[in-house]
Each structure stands twice: as C-alpha cells, then as structure tokens.
Amino acid sequence: MTSSGSSTSSGAGGEGRPEAAEGPRHVPVMLQRCLDLLGPALAEPGAVVVDATLGLGGHSEALLSTFPAARLVGIDRDPAALKLSAERLAPFGDRATLVHAVYDEIPEVLARLGIARVQGVLMDLGVSSMQLDEADRGFAYAQDAPLDMRMDQTRGISAAEVLNTYSHGDLARILKVYGEERFAGKIASAVLREREKEPFTTSARLVELVRNSIPAAARRTGGNPAKRTFQALRIEVNGELAVLDRAVPGALDALAVGGRIVVMSYQSLEDRLVKQYFAVGARNSAPPDLPVVPEEHMPWLKLLTRGAELPSEEELAENRRAAPARLRAAQRVRETQRVREA
Numbered sequence: 001m002t003s004s005g006s007s008t009s010s011g012a013g014g015e016g017r018p019e020a021a022e023g024p025r026h027v028p029v030m031l032q033r034c035l036d037l038l039g040p041a042l043a044e045p046g047a048v049v050v051d052a053t054l055g056l057g058g059h060s061e062a063l064l065s066t067f068p069a070a071r072l073v074g075i076d077r078d079p080a081a082l083k084l085s086a087e088r089l090a091p092f093g094d095r096a097t098l099v100h101a102v103y104d105e106i107p108e109v110l111a112r113l114g115i116a117r118v119q120g121v122l123m124d125l126g127v128s129s130m131q132l133d134e135a136d137r138g139f140a141y142a143q144d145a146p147l148d149m150r151m152d153q154t155r156g157i158s159a160a161e162v163l164n165t166y167s168h169g170d171l172a173r174i175l176k177v178y179g180e181e182r183f184a185g186k187i188a189s190a191v192l193r194e195r196e197k198e199p200f201t202t203s204a205r206l207v208e209l210v211r212n213s214i215p216a217a218a219r220r221t222g223g224n225p226a227k228r229t230f231q232a233l234r235i236e237v238n239g240e241l242a243v244l245d246r247a248v249p250g251a252l253d254a255l256a257v258g259g260r261i262v263v264m265s266y267q268s269l270e271d272r273l274v275k276q277y278f279a280v281g282a283r284n285s286a287p288p289d290l291p292v293v294p295e296e297h298m299p300w301l302k303l304l305t306r307g308a309e310l311p312s313e314e315e316l317a318e319n320r321r322a323a324p325a326r327l328r329a330a331q332r333v334r335e336t337q338r339v340r341e342a
Contacts, residue, residue, distance in 0.1 A: 028058035029322045030311055034122060034262050035066050037304055037329045041119040041260040042067040049120035050075065050110075052103035052251065057085030059122055064092045073118070074098045075109060077152040102152075104246035106254055117256035123263040125244070125270055144204035149230075149237045159233040163200040168192055178241070178269065179232030187213045187229060203230075231267065244270055248277045252301070255332040260304065266324040271308055278303060278330045300336040304329040 028034075042049055042063070047070045051060045054074035064072055074089070074096060076082050082098055089096045099109050103123065110118065147160035163171075168188050175184035190213045191200070200206060210226040211219065219225050235241060251261055265271040281301030290297075308326035315322050 028055075028062070028124065029264060029319065029325050030309075030315065030327055031059065031062055033309065033327060034059060034264075035062060037262050038063070038120045038122065038260050039067065041258055041331070042070045044119075045069040047071070047119040048073060048115055048117075049122065050106060050118050050251070050254070052106060052121060052123045052247065053125060054085050054098065055081055055124065057088040059124060060085065060096065061088055063120075063122075064089065064095055070095070070119075072096045073109065073113065073115070075101050075103050075106065077102045079152065079154065102243055104243045104250060106247065106250045110254055117259070118254050119256055119259045121251045121255065121259070121261040123247070123251065123261070125240075125264060126266045144202050147200055147203055147206065147233075149234045151238050157237060159237050160200050162233055162236055163191055163206070164195050174236045175229060175232045177232075178235040179228035179230075180268070181228040181232065183214050183218070189213075235269075241269060241273065244273055248274060252277065252281065252332070257332055257334060260329060260331045262327065262329045264325050264327045266326070271326045271328070274328050275308070278328060281330065281336075295334075296336070298334065300332065300334045302331045302333045304331055 038049060041047065047067070049063055049067075049070055049072055051057075051063070051072060051074045054060060054076035057074065060072050060074050063070065072089075072092075072095060074082075074085060076085070076098075077100070079100060082100055086098055089098070097113060099113075101109050106121070110116075147158060147163065149159040150156050162174075166174075171188035171191055172184045175181040175187055181187065187210055190209050191206075194200070194205075194209060206229070207224075207226040210229050214225045248263070255261060263274045265274055278301060282299045282303050284299060285297045305328050308328050310327075311319075311322040311325050
C-alpha cells in the first residue's frame with residue numbers, strides 16, 4: 001500500500017459520516033447497499049474504485065474484500081484517519097493507494113497516479129466517528145472541548161477564530177445558510193457581546209449561549225439547540241459545500257462509461273446539491289419540439305436510486321448516528337462534455 005501527501009484547504013460536508021462502533025472497529029453506514037450499487041462496475045480485473053472520504057477505512061475494507069479484482073484509491077484530508085485506515089488496509093498491499101488530499105482533488109489525484117478513468121466512486125460525507133468521539137477536535141456539542149472543528153488540524157482557521165473575528169453579518173449569514181438556524185441574528189448578537197468579555201475557546205460556553213439565545217418554546221423540539229450552530233461552524237471552517245460543489249462534477253468526469261457513483265450525505269444542503277448534479281446528467285436537454293433527440297442531448301447519467309434512500313430500521317436500531325443518512329447513486333451511460341465545463 002502506498003501513501004502520498006497533498007495540501008488540503010477544505011473538506012467534506014454533512015451532518016456526520018457516522019460509523020457504529022462494534023468492538024475496536026466501526027461498521028460503516030449502509031454498507032451492504034453501497035456494495036450492491038457499486039458491485040456491477042467493480043467485478044472486472046483492473047477496475048478502480050475511489051473512496052473519496054476514506055475515514056477509518058470501513059467501506060474500503062469491504063470493497064477490497066468483496067471485489068478481489070478491484071484496486072482502491074482512498075482519499076482523506078485528516079492525517080490521523082489516514083494513519084488508522086492504512087493499518088486497517090495493510091493486508092491488501094498495493095491494491096490500496098491512500099492519498100492525503102481533499103476529495104475535490106479527485107481529478108488531480110488520479111492524474112498523479114496515471115489513472116485515466118475509474119469504475120466506481122464512493123463519497124460518505126461529513127464527520128467520522130473518530131472525529132466526533134475525540135474531544136479535542138471540538139466537533140461534538142455534547143462534551144466540552146476546544147472549538148477547533150478542522151478536519152485537517154494542520155491548516156486553516158478554527159471555529160474559535162470564526163466566532164472571535166467574524167462580523168455580526170458574516171456570523172448571522174453562516175448560521176442561517178449553513179445551519180438553517182431561525183435565530184441566527186440573535187445568536188450572532190450574543191456571540192459579539194460575549195466575546196468582548198472573553199474570547200471563545202471551548203464548546204460548553206457556546207452551547208450555553210445558543211441555548212439562552214433561543215426561545216424556550218423553540219427548544220422543546222428538534223434535539224440539542226446547538227446542533228445547527230455547530231453544523232454551520234463546521235461547514236464554514238472546512239469549506240464543505242464549496243468542496244462538494246467542485247467534487248461531484250470532478251468525480252463524474254472521472255467515471256468511465258458504465259462506472260457508478262454512490263454519495264451519502266447527512267444534511268439537506270448537501271443532499272440538494274448532489275440531487276441537482278445527478279438530475280442534470282439524467283435528463284434530456286433537447287428542446288421539447290425536436291422530433292428526434294440528438295445524442296449530445298440524451299441523458300449521460302442513469303439514476304440508480306429513486307430519490308434519496310434511507311437507512312433500514314434494523315440499521316437505525318444498531319446505529320443511531322445513521323439516522324440522517326441519505327444515499328443517492330447514478331451510473332454513467334455515455335461520454336459527454338466534461339461536467340466541470342458544462
């Protein structure tokens with residue numbers, strides 16, 4: 001197995017990329033469904049599958065075990081995740097190539113490896129269990145921790161820096177847009193007021209501020225009232241939606257004809273963006289009055305799921321973190337203009 005480094009500046013998005021703990025390892029969300037969807041494209045010798053959000057390597061391990069003729073390229077921006085997944089995937093030797101990069105760099109990573117096209121791409125967006133469960137990462141609002149939230153802690157600004165330096169308008173904007181927070185303005189005002197007294201450094205103080213900024217009636221439903229603020233900060237710190245907006249067309253461009261892509265997202269902003277890209281590729285783009293549709297206007301994607309698929313009740317019973325997961329899949333059915341240029 002080989003590993004190479006690459007600069008990273010932004011990361012995946014999502015409500016979480018959760019994996020349920022079973023002993024020392026984690027079981028990935030909707031694993032069998034991912035294998036079933038990607039399988040038809042990975043059976044032939046020489047098939048390459050990209051795990052664009054490697055995490056702890058659970059999906060990758062299953063892909064390499066289930067499809068012995070396939071080669072895997074695993075990408076992650078988190079050096080700690082790469083180290084752990086390298087240990088997990090070591091038995092597969094040079095069938096697995098792990099790369100330190102952000103997943104919007106798929107075209108560049110493949111070019112460096114001399115791979116023209118791939119047969120499969122898997123994107124499991126958001127925050128891994130490892131990141132959620134390590135207190136010093138600051139992703140979880142249920143425990144007091146430094147307000148970091150960077151998926152790659154070697155670069156970029158932290159959540160604390162966002163809270164302590166952004167203007168009221170910028171704070172309110174990211175809370176409203178990325179967190180879909182109704183009380184974004186009130187929370188932003190409280191942050192500016194409190195940071196004048198003392199800069200924000202840990203999560204417990206922010207959780208209390210958010211709770212006190214939201215009317216009691218609104219706190220009675222929807223779980224922890226801080227979850228939307230934490231989601232918004234994480235998306236901002238890691239540039240998650242901008243990365244996804246570049247990553248999906250890059251991944252689709254990398255797919256060979258017959259290749260398949262599976263994307264799991266964990267919040268509505270991500271799922272909506274994935275849905276839009278898939279819908280564009282799956283529709284007839286010819287004017288409605290044409291008697292014969294030219295090939296260049298025919299769909300070049302085939303949708304493999306009807307809408308977004310959800311985890312089964314059995315999986316939810318075993319893994320509560322799987323609840324927000326939304327899975328979409330598509331197959332490339334013909335060549336077309338590069339998606340990034342369309």
